Amino acid sequence: MKFKVGDKIRLREDSKHYTFGINNPKDTNGIIKSLRGINILVDWGGGITNYYMEKDLEFWYVRPLEELYKKIPTTGDLVGEDYVYIGMFIESNEYLSSEDIEKCRTLWEKYN
Structure with a gap:
């Protein structure tokens, strides 16, 4: 896995989560909080967190x-x-x- 806890990431535009609800903020940077198997917990700020797979995320830059x-x-x-x-x-x-x-x-x- 290329990501680690603390990495700043964002949703990829081609992710199925990109336009799916407020718990998946597009064009927003988040911080990886934990890695559990293939699940990656992202903290988007403002109390919003969600789990993703590596293919759904990219580095912020x-x-x-x-x-x-x-x-x-x-x-x-x-x-x-x-x-x-x-x-x-x-x-x-x-x-x-x-x-x-x-x-x-x-x-x-x-x-x-």
């Missing part, structure tokens, strides 16, 4: 990275590296280190 990815021109050597770098993180949907997040922030500023 995936959608902002997707937005950035769309803004990066796909021509030129240096720009190509940025495009590949961000694309790699989106594809993996894995945990980013503080260093990785800082690099992404730098690229966000570069293209916004």
Whole structure:
């Protein structure tokens, strides 16, 4: 399992829970509170919690990275590296280190 207790996540847009009720807030960051087998307990704040499977969740930064990815021109050597770098993180949907997040922030500023 790629997630751990304390990770900041959000519902994936392709999750069956994405548009299903107030206990499944879309476009909201939540915190993983516990892992029980294949069930992941997420605290959405405001007293709202719910259980999900790993396939329903993504790290909080995936959608902002997707937005950035769309803004990066796909021509030129240096720009190509940025495009590949961000694309790699989106594809993996894995945990980013503080260093990785800082690099992404730098690229966000570069293209916004």
